[in-house]
Amino acid sequence: MFPGSDTGSLAGAPAATAVFTAVLTEGPVSRVNLARRLGLSSAAVTKAARPLIDLGYLHEMAATERSGPGAGRPASPLAVRPDREFFLGVKITADELIGVVCDLCAQVRATARRPLTDPDVEAVLTEIGRLTDDLLDAFGGDRSRVRRLGITLSGDVDRTTGLVRYSPFLHWRDVPLGRRAAQSTGFTVTVENDVKALTAAEHWFGEGVGAESFALVTVGTGIGCGLVVNGRLVSGSYGVAGEIGHLAVDATGPDCHCGGRGCVESIAGTDAIVAQVRARTGRPDLGMDEAVALARGGHDEVRAVFTRAGNAIGCGIAAVANLVGPTRIVVSGEGLAAYDLFDSHIRTSFERQAFGAAARCPLSIRPLPFEAWARGAAAVSIQSLVLP
Amino acid sequence: MFPGSDTGSLAGAPAATAVFTAVLTEGPVSRVNLARRLGLSSAAVTKAARPLIDLGYLHEMAATERSGPGAGRPASPLAVRPDREFFLGVKITADELIGVVCDLCAQVRATARRPLTDPDVEAVLTEIGRLTDDLLDAFGGDRSRVRRLGITLSGDVDRTTGLVRYSPFLHWRDVPLGRRAAQSTGFTVTVENDVKALTAAEHWFGEGVGAESFALVTVGTGIGCGLVVNGRLVSGSYGVAGEIGHLAVDATGPDCHCGGRGCVESIAGTDAIVAQVRARTGRPDLGMDEAVALARGGHDEVRAVFTRAGNAIGCGIAAVANLVGPTRIVVSGEGLAAYDLFDSHIRTSFERQAFGAAARCPLSIRPLPFEAWARGAAAVSIQSLVLP
DNA sequence: AATCAATACTTGAAGAAGTTAATTATTCGC
């Protein structure tokens, strides 16, 4: 198939795939440098790079760094042409679709949203079609360069077939979303679980770049975790992986809706926090924003709820560090809007509970921009260029 | 290098390595079957198999299964010749060396032990030399077919270089054990962490065969876990992985020697159990055997200690299932001598705490024969034939 | 300015590894 064809993926030639992926994720690199990193000869890199350059995916940059005192021919580092191709990303939530257009470097070029009222498959497909139209309008660039669409949602998804095995919030079972969306939109479609997609995005284009293993923790109503181990996303044999939210961290903790007890999510999930704050303040109508306001205002009992939540999250993250030993960990999600209330407790509890040198694992705690989830969807679409 | 050379490893030709590994782990298989599993053409399998047969590692078996109603030429399945080569395995513990001789199929052919009194590197090397001599004597077979030695111990080990980065129980730091043992014994030496080696053994030759992901939990004084994800052993970026013993499962639990609180090991480790039983019975001299006897005899308070321990272990295992979603899990270790006291509590707690379909993960709970640890060492030595 | 050493990249021949398609081998059911 590749090289030469403008129709499909860049997969097919092992070295070409490796070269493209390395340039995409690790920025401009010289051929010699690539050869060292990939365990190839520099001749192989030269040959693998040529068709990628000819197709417009890569180009040579002017030399930047001087290579030391002694001289030598300066490198012509290879870099990605971000404008070569654009990618749509759509994240399906319970009440809306969030969409972005990204370039080849996963930079967001346009965004759009649409409310979602009906979880029926046909209705969702229709809305996806409208959203992609909106996105293309907002994008304004060359539409012929937009050929791929990534869709993500919470649930058990088979990326290779585009099948949604089970999605609780949409009440879907075995929906061939990839095939259906490809038919209705005409794009090449990739479907992936939302947390895994966000993890993949961070691994290729964010703080996880270059990490052999990596974890991304999302904090919100649910608490999830995406894992990269030995350079590959962890999928889980029974459709379950990264369920950090249902680790048991408190034997005397509350019963969780999952059937377990003392789960991280039943202590630190957004809903759980609100429930606890309501119980302690005796105000059954109170929401998250008020809870945060009370805590920031110094209400001791409410603060204690956030402290306990932060500790639970820290224990969960420490569990990830102790079990799989990621090179780095990113903590994110809409639950971190109240970031200041959690941050130090997460860190303290993580450092106490991480075993030995695992405590050295760098922890980035930061909220996500709203379109990050949709960017994750676009990122898996970018990955579909080179992954099988 | 390979094919043709009798000197080194069988690595070098990707397909040959894959074929050999598949035949080794998945028993006699026909070439066509191998081709399907490995994604190769049957021609490629034929070519890859020939040098392995010529070197005496594989042979053709007589056809066994009839291939259905309609007929066809019967397969000549490829099988491993167990006697082609033998492997030494040595596990270093705090007070003794345990050694085995295994054949190519990881069947134990001979065993030996030596007490260890001095943790000094030179002393350990000397004892390893004596133990391998004892093993060869006990083996009685063709010594020229014994060329590889695997050594395992608790601690942070770099398998690729044979470096023991840190081993607390021997007080070793940065000991090049692989190189030293190779010099002193003349064997090709592989060094690996003991739990990882046992996991690898179980993955290639035990209950983990064929599993894309797999976990082995060892229960004893320490509680550890080896993980295989996407077919590869998990190493951990900071020398930490599989530390299931230091997951926090009880926010109100005892302080652990690791600095954390409510760790599985501080509740369910052998030492922790003994300490709790001593405290509850007021008998400070009591040992594990007496504790087990009391529990079996129906002493309620002592039984409660074992129940709590089983629950903690179950929570830890559920954490593994929720995070990495292994295809199957084996629980083992000397702490399971009192297997009957744990078994049901481990299962109950696992099933309660495993999220959704993760509870379907098959759990094998069984004690280990004493030489299993040394067999793990031999297994990594067998793996060194084909792994880089 | 000419030369040298160092580094980056390219080229073409040669080799390794895999594929396809045709061929041979062996069995069952008729």
Added chain:
DNA sequence: GCGAATAATTAACTTCTTCAAGTATTGATT
């Protein structure tokens, strides 16, 4: 015995990669 079905092998070819040699470009030295 014959045809259908399955397994294994062979041979020609494709693809990818390396090796060894050569070209390109720079800074430092003379």
